[in-house]
Amino acid sequence: MKTIKEIVIVGGGTAGWMSAAAFAKFAHKADIAITLIESEQIGTVGVGEATIPQIAKFNAMLGIDEDAFVKATQATFKLGIEFADWGQIGERYFHPFGVHGFDLEGIDFHQYWTKMKALGEEHALQDYSLNALAAYAGKFMRPKPEHGAVLNRIAYAFHFDATLYAAFLRAHAEAKGVQRIEGVVATVGLDAENGFIDAVTLADGRTVSGDLFIDCTGFRSLLMSDALGIGYEDWSHYLPVDRAVAAATESTETPLPYTRATARGAGWQWKIPLQHRTGNGYVYSSRFLEPEQAELDFRAALNGALLGEPKHLRFVTGRRQKFWHKNCVALGLSAGFMEPLESTSIHLIQSGISKLIALFPDKTLPTVEQDEYNRLLTDDYLHIRDFLILHYKATRRDDTPFWDYVRTMEVPETLQRKMELLRASGRFFKYDAELFDVTSWMAVAVGQGLAPIGFNPMVEGLSDSNIRQSLENMRNLLNKSVAAMPSQEAFIARFCKADPAQVKTGGADGRTN
C-alpha cells in the first residue's frame, strides 16, 4: 500500500486526454505527477462525435471557454436526434433533450397528451418540445434566464471532431503539467507479491512506473484485460450490432442542429454535421450482413463526396467485469462499449472520471472505494444498456432477419418492467441516478409505436376543453419562442465560427474506430 504520487495514463484518445485534463486540474497542487503514454503509430478511435448535455458540466469543471472549444473542435450544436425508419419504414420521430410540454396540476404533461391523443388530437409529442421545433427550424441559442422561462428550457450538447477534442484537451492538460511520452507499450510489469501494476515498458526499452494506472487503450484493454485478466461481459445477444463502416463526407447542406439515425436492414446509419464536414457511419451486425455489402449499402446512402476511404471497425457490445481493479482503472472503450445510438460513450468516460475523482484514494489499496466505484459504474452501464435495447425491441419491422431477431428477442427483466409500466398508462420512475428520463423514454416508446394505451386517471381533473386549450396555448408559446431564436448558422457565425485555415480533413472519422 502506498501513497499515490504518480498517475500513468496509457492511451491518448478521447478517454486518455479527458482523464489527463481532469486529473491535472487537481493533481499538481496535491503533488501528483501525471504521465500520458501514447503513440502516433496507433490510431485513436475517436469515439462519439455526438454528445449529450452532461458534457457541459465536464467542460465547465475544467474551466473551458465554450466558444473556444466549439471553434477548436469544428463543433456544431445538438438539440436531439432524429430517428427514421425505426418503428416502421417510412416513420420518423425526434428524441429531444429537455422536456415535453408543461406539467399541469402536478401531473406529467405526457399524461394529458395521451388522453387527447385518444380523443383524436393530431399533434405529435414532439410538437411540444422546444428542442424538436427549434431543431427542425435549424435554430439555436443558449438558454439564459433573461430570455424568459420558455427559452431558458433549451437543453443542448455538441457534435464535434473527437480527434480535435482530444488535441484541444491535450493542450489544456499539457499546460497544466501533464507529461506526454511518445511510445508503444510493450509489456506490463506486475508486482510479484500483490499483482499490482508496477510499471509499463515501452517498445524502445524505457520503463514508466506509477502508483495508479488508467487504461485508455481502447478495445485492446492492454492493462485491465491483458495484464490483470479482468474479463468482459458480452451483451451482443441484446445489442447484436458489432461492426461499423465510417467515413467523412463533404457537407451538402447548412449544418443541422441535430443528429440523424436512420435504421437500415441490419443496423442503422448515423449522420453528424460538423462545421467543416459531415460524419457518417453504418453500424451493423456481422451475423446478418457481410462487410462488403455493408460498405456498398453505406456508400449508397451518402449525400456528399467522400473525404477518404471508409474505415471498417469491429467491437463487442458489453462491459468490463470490473472497472477498477487493484491499482488500475479502465476508462473509455477498455471499460466497455455500447453502440453510439444515444451518444453515451463520452458520457460514460466523463461519469467514470467524476466518480473516480469523488472516490479518489490516497493509497493504492482500499477496496471500499473500488467497490463503490464498480457498483456505481455498473449501474450506469446497465441503465443505458436497457434504454438502447428499447430502440430495437420497440419495432414493428419484419422486413429483414435482423429486425425479426431484435423484435422477438427476450429483453432483461428490468427493461421488461419499465416497458410494461410505460405501455399501460405512461408511468415511469427512474432507478438510482439513471441517465435517461421520462422525456427520452416517452420519445422513443411513442416514436416507435409503443405509446401508452391508457393514462393516469388523475388527468380527469381537467375538462377536455380545458386540456385542449392548454395544449394549444403551449404549442403557440413554443412556436413563438422558436420564431424568436436565431438560426444555428447565424449563432455560430456570431460567436464561435471555426477558423477554416485550421480545418483538418485527413484522419479517421469514425466515432468508433
Place this chain on the structure above:
Amino acid sequence: MEAGKAIRRVVIIGQGLRGWLPAAYLAARFPDGRCQINFVETGGARTDDVLLARPSIRRFHQLLQMPERALVETAKAQLSHGVRARAAGGAILLPFGQYGYDHAGAEFQQYWCRAFKMGKAGGLGRYNLAAGLAEAGAFLTQTPKGQPALDFGYQLSAAGYCALLQAYARGHGAVSFDAADGFEVRTDEGGFVKTIHLAGADLECDMVIDARTEADVLAAGETPDLGWQGNRLYMPSHCDADLPGLELYSLVEALDRLIALWPDKDFLACEREEYNRLTYAERDRVSDMKTLLEHGVIGVTQSDALARKISVFSNRGRIAAEDHEVFTKPEWLAALIGCGIVPAHYDRLVDRMSLEDLLRWLASIEDGIGRTVEQAKLAARVV
C-alpha cells in the same frame, strides 16, 4: 379510458390524523367531487401531542393552500431546523441544512476533517447554521446571504393539526363515519374490497386506503401490510419516538406515489408492484437510519446499503447515497459523525488549500454562523 372504470369512491380507514391527512390530500386532488372520499373513523386516540413535520411537508401545504397563519394559530406551529434523534450514545441532531460549503470539487466535511484531525477545528456541528439555530431555539425562514443553505419544517400540535386537516377535508366534500363500535370489510371472491359494513351504513368502495397503525391492525386480529394489495392500500406506519418526523413524511410520500400511479378499476399488477417497490425502498432507507442510531457502527447490520454507507464514510468521509433516500446527506453526516466515526482519511483535493487558508476559512464560517444565530435569537426575543 372508459368512464365506467374510473375510481369514484375511496374509503379511508383509520384514526384521527392518520385518516384525516389522506382525506385532505385526496380531497385536494379531486376538487370537483368526481371521487367521493369517505372516512371510516375507528376508535382509539393518539398519545403524543407534538408532531414533527420534515421540510417536505411544505409541498403538501402548498397543495392544500394552507395559510401559514392557520398553522400557527390552530396547529401551534413552530419552525424546526432539525430532528432530535435518540441514539445509543445520546441525542443526535439531524439538521435541515448544509454543513459549510462544498468547495473546488470536495465536500465541506473533507476540509473539516483535515483540520479536525490536526486538532485545529471544533465539532462539525459548529459549521451548520440549521444545527446552530436548533440548539439555540432560534428560527429563520430564509437562508441569509452568504450562509450555508438552510431548510425548515415544523413542530405541530397533533390535535390542532388534525383539526385543520379535518376542516379542510370536510370543506372539500369528504364525509366521516364513526366506527368506534367496529366495522367489517367485505370482499369479493378475488379478495377485492367491495363494501365496508358499519352499524348504520354499508359503504361501497372502489378502493380502500387503510391508514390504521400497525398496532391497530394487529389488535383487530388482521395481518399488517406495508404495501398495496388488490384494491387495498396500507399507509406506512413509520412512527418512532426515537426518530420523529417519519409519520407525516411517509404518509405524504405514500400519497404522492399513489397519485403518480393512480389506478382505474383494472388495478394493473405492474402499477401496484411499482408502488410497492418504491415503498419498500423507502422502508429500507428508514430502517438503515434506525439501525445506525440504535446500534451504532459496531452493530451487526443485515443491510448492504448501510454497511456500505458506514465503510465508505469511515474510510474517507464520503456519503454513499442510495436510491430513494429519505434522509438528506447532512442528516446522514450528522448521524455517522454522531455515532463516533471519524473518517480515517480525507479527500486529497482538500490539500489544494493551504493550511493557513483552510483554518481562516473555517473560522470565518464558524464566526458567520455564530453571529447569524445570535441575531436570530435577538430577533426572536424582540418579536
